[in-house]
Amino acid sequence: MEQQLLDYNRAISIAEGTYWIGFHDVQSGLHCNPYLILDGNEAVVIDAGSRPDFSTVMMKILEIGIDASSISALIYQHYDPDLCGSVAHFEDIIDRADLKIISDKENNMFIRHYAVSSRLISIDSIDHAFKFSSGRKLQFFNTPYSHCPGSFVTYDTKTRVLFTSDLFGSYGAHWDLFLSLSPECHTCQYLEMGSKMDLERCVRGKTYCPIRDIFRFHQMIMTSEKALGYAMQIIQKIPVAMIAPQHGSVLSDPRDIRFVTQSLALLKGVGIDRIIP
Numbered sequence: 001m002e003q004q005l006l007d008y009n010r011a012i013s014i015a016e017g018t019y020w021i022g023f024h025d026v027q028s029g030l031h032c033n034p035y036l037i038l039d040g041n042e043a044v045v046i047d048a049g050s051r052p053d054f055s056t057v058m059m060k061i062l063e064i065g066i067d068a069s070s071i072s073a074l075i076y077q078h079y080d081p082d083l084c085g086s087v088a089h090f091e092d093i094i095d096r097a098d099l100k101i102i103s104d105k106e107n108n109m110f111i112r113h114y115a116v117s118s119r120l121i122s123i124d125s126i127d128h129a130f131k132f133s134s135g136r137k138l139q140f141f142n143t144p145y146s147h148c149p150g151s152f153v154t155y156d157t158k159t160r161v162l163f164t165s166d167l168f169g170s171y172g173a174h175w176d177l178f179l180s181l182s183p184e185c186h187t188c189q190y191l192e193m194g195s196k197m198d199l200e201r202c203v204r205g206k207t208y209c210p211i212r213d214i215f216r217f218h219q220m221i222m223t224s225e226k227a228l229g230y231a232m233q234i235i236q237k238i239p240v241a242m243i244a245p246q247h248g249s250v251l252s253d254p255r256d257i258r259f260v261t262q263s264l265a266l267l268k269g270v271g272i273d274r275i276i277p
């Protein structure tokens with residue numbers, strides 16, 4: 001995908017019937033990435049976004065050419081305000097008695113505090129899957145404590161896009177919706193050194209290292225090496241073609257996906273392990 005052709009003021013198609021509908025906030029190092037999946041006349045929104053971002057996100061949905069009432073479900077992969085803050089606004093504009101708000105039961109006890117009026121559905125009550133009326137299936141995989149007890153990821157069996165919420169996220173001044181690593185990144189000797197990484201200094205002399213921002217984000221946000229390693233084990237078993245995180249950038253090169261997944265599985269100094277080695 002050519003970066004220079006992308007207009008971040010519009011919804012951007014990342015896969016068949018799948019759109020990035022986020023707010024490109026140039027002032028913030030934390031870019032939030034809500035996504036919409038459109039299947040026929042039915043739409044689902046994943047990690048819909050914060051309250052301040054609501055008008056931008058909703059405008060992009062309307063620009064895709066769908067009516068808000070086409071949204072049959074809102075999926076929240078954990079309960080933070082950067083993805084759930086606008087839930088009551090979405091309920092108002094969608095205005096459907098049968099709107100489904102789907103999350104893990106561990107998240108739902110917090111999500112209801114966003115003044116939700118719709119019925120909250122837990123993923124274990126629907127066999128960890130959501131079916132569009134066409135039969136298209138989204139599968140949910142729990143990734144406990146990465147970073148919330150009820151965190152999970154969502155896999156679209158049609159496009160093989162995996163929506164990972166904070167996993168594979170990144171924090172930093174540099175942002176593009178799509179990230180492609182340089183071939184030499186795959187052989188970065190610092191990454192292979194695990195706990196002895198020195199990502200301040202790129203061995204190839206590049207000024208910007210996207211991996212450094214990804215690692216820092218996980219070390220700060222995830223709870224422990226054990227929880228992150230477990231999440232990567234789960235994800236490695238899924239036949240993923242694209243990673244679509246709630247922060248940072250989309251990965252679509254299979255080598256990049258494999259490399260970042262393996263690197264995160266070995267990452268040291270994550271969460272409490274950073275404080276109590």
Ligand SMILES: [Fe+2]
Binds near residue numbers: 078080147
């Ligand atoms: Fe979060």
Ligand SMILES: [Fe+2]
Binds near residue numbers: 080082083165247
């Ligand atoms: Fe987040």
